Amino acid sequence: MTDSRTSPADAPSPASRVRELLVRDGWTQRRFADTIGLDETKLSKSLAGRRQFSATELVAIADATGVTVARLLHGRDDAGTHTAAPAGAAVSPAENAAGARGTDGGSRRTRRRILEAAWNLIADHGYHRVRTADVARACGTSPAAIHYHFPTRSGLLDEALRHNVKLAFDRQVAELGEVPDPHDRLLRLIDLQLPDGELLRREWSIWIQVWAESAIDPARRELYWDSYDRWFRSVLMTLRDGAASGAFVAGRAEPLASQLTALIDGLGIQVMAGTPGTGPEQMRAVLHDFIDRAVLAVPGTTDRTENG
CATH class of the missing domain: 1.10.260.40 (lambda repressor-like DNA-binding domains)
Structure with missing residues (x-):
């Protein structure tokens, strides 16, 4: 730890x-x-x-x-x-005490309660179906309190994405610190992102909604770029560590990071959409197969951690 x-x-x-x-x-x-x-x-x-x-x-x-x-x-x-830290627009202004609105303990807890309620509602019902009144009712506060901490409804979606980034970063720092082997770490990193269980499925729901909003709203793209960059850099760090140790193929860390993250995105969307024949286990198997064939310097060693 x-x-x-x-x-x-x-x-x-x-x-x-x-x-x-x-x-x-x-x-x-x-x-x-x-x-x-x-x-x-x-x-x-x-x-x-x-x-x-x-x-x-x-x-x-x-x-x-x-x-x-x-x-x-x-x-x-x-x-x-062993994982990249959030940077740029992916860092919430409220995480910096000097920039937070109302930085006393009670105000922080209220803001956190509002964000958690909004995050759950947006993930479960969709951004365009969630009203400020819904968030206020879910966390037992007033619409005025919601507007104080989050002046716009669009800002709630932005903070929901930043919350996603922080959740993934925290999970990876906590879980990967004692995994020195790059191959084991890459497999564990993938396991930590599979849309398996309520929390991870909600994270994926937020990501998918932000992807859709970013496609039509250029103003949201910088936040998306910075948020996704943290995940990409985490994968890239692990691939570079593996190449340096001789476990992974040399000189291909960046293209492999692009291919692997794109594959994770596509498979995750299929799982979230309930595509027949897909699920977290099938997603894991495809990713392990890709790593075995394209990433490992000596293919054929994935089975030792096949079950995560």
Whole structure:
């Protein structure tokens, strides 16, 4: 869960950083434990340094507090990890305290509750079917509060995409830090993006809607480009690591990253559309086959991690 390249021995621990966040936002341990779905006794032990937070718990903590897992683990969003950090328009202005509207703990929690409700509604029902009143009802607040934090409905979709980016980044930082082998890491990276389960299917729904909106609205394209670039750079980093270690073919990292991400997109859309004969397992099998034939320097070693 740690990275010696970015976490010197005398740096604050993840536990101390979480304690600071609880104080910053006025959380009680009991309420915070309920929010992240963790037994209060386990949370207390982790905060005291007697128990290590799991990858899943780190993602939940990052989600509840609005910081990244990279910041929890290493103290910086752009710490050197096995995945690329969000940049440019993909970073929400509210993630920078100096740029946030209402940066006290209560306001942060309200904004987070609104965003989560909007994200779920847009993913489940579609951007054009979700009204401000629907979001207000879902999170138990007023339309005025929605407009305060998100002045336009279009801005809610933009923030939903940024939320997608943060969720994927947090998940990858938490899960890939202890996967040193590039081949294993690439297979795990793919598993972390398969549209399997409610959370990932909602992420894919947001992506598909943003793709459609970007095709007809040039104003949304910069956000889409910067958001997708983070995913592309993460795949590219892993392919370059594999080429440097001799596990992957040399000199083809960029074209392979383009081919692999395009293949993931196309397969994911088929799964989300319910195309007969498709599903997460079939998608995984096709991607593993591509990696075996086109990426590995010595084909034929994918089966050792076929089940993720």
